[in-house]
Amino acid sequence: MEVYIPSFRYEESDLERGYTVFKIEVLMNGRKHFVEKRYSEFHALHKKLKKCIKTPEIPSKHVRNWVPKVLEQRRQGLETYLQAVILENEELPKLFLDFLNVRHLPSLPKTESYGSFDETESEESSKLSHQPVLLFLRDPYVLPAASEEVKYNSSS
Numbered sequence: 001m002e003v004y005i006p007s008f009r010y011e012e013s014d015l016e017r018g019y020t021v022f023k024i025e026v027l028m029n030g031r032k033h034f035v036e037k038r039y040s041e042f043h044a045l046h047k048k049l050k051k052c053i054k055t056p057e058i059p060s061k062h063v064r065n066w067v068p069k070v071l072e073q074r075r076q077g078l079e080t081y082l083q084a085v086i087l088e089n090e091e092l093p094k095l096f097l098d099f100l101n102v103r104h105l106p107s108l109p110k111t112e113s114y115g116s117f118d119e120t121e122s123e124e125s126s127k128l129s130h131q132p133v134l135l136f137l138r139d140p141y142v143l144p145a146a147s148e149e150v151k152y153n154s155s156s
C-alpha cells in the first residue's frame with residue numbers, strides 16, 4: 001500500500017470557521033482512490049492508534065497562521081505520518097484501513113502479493129453480508145407446474 005497527500009484545499013462553512021481538507025491518494029493492488037480528511041480526523045486517528053500500535057509523531061495541532069507555506073508543511077508532515085504508520089507496522093489496524101477507506105484484506109506479509117482482485121473478492125465474499133435487492137416468492141428459473149401454466153394462459 002502506498003499513501004500520498006498530493007493537495008489540500010480550504011473549505012468555507014456557514015456553521016463554523018473555515019477549515020483545510022487534505023486529499024489523500026491511496027494506491028493498493030494496482031487501484032487508486034482518494035479520501036478527503038480534515039486535520040481533526042488525523043488527530044482523532046492518532047489518539048486511537050497510539051493505544052494499539054507504535055505511532056510516529058504527528059504534526060502539531062496548533063498552527064499560528066494559515067498561510068500556504070505553513071499548510072504545505074502540515075501536508076508534508078501528515079503524508080510522512082501516514083507513510084511511517086504503514087512502514088513501521090507489519091499489520092495495519094482496521095481503524096487505520098477504515099480511515100483510508102480500504103477494505104480489510106487477510107493479513108499477509110508485506111513482501112507477498114495479494115493476488116488478483118478476483119481471488120481477493122471470492123475469499124471475502126463469504127464473510128460479507130448483503131441485503132437482498134430483489135425477492136422472488138418462487139424460483140424464477142423453474143417452470144411453473146402444468147396447472148399453473150393454464151392459469152397464466154387463460155388470463156391473456
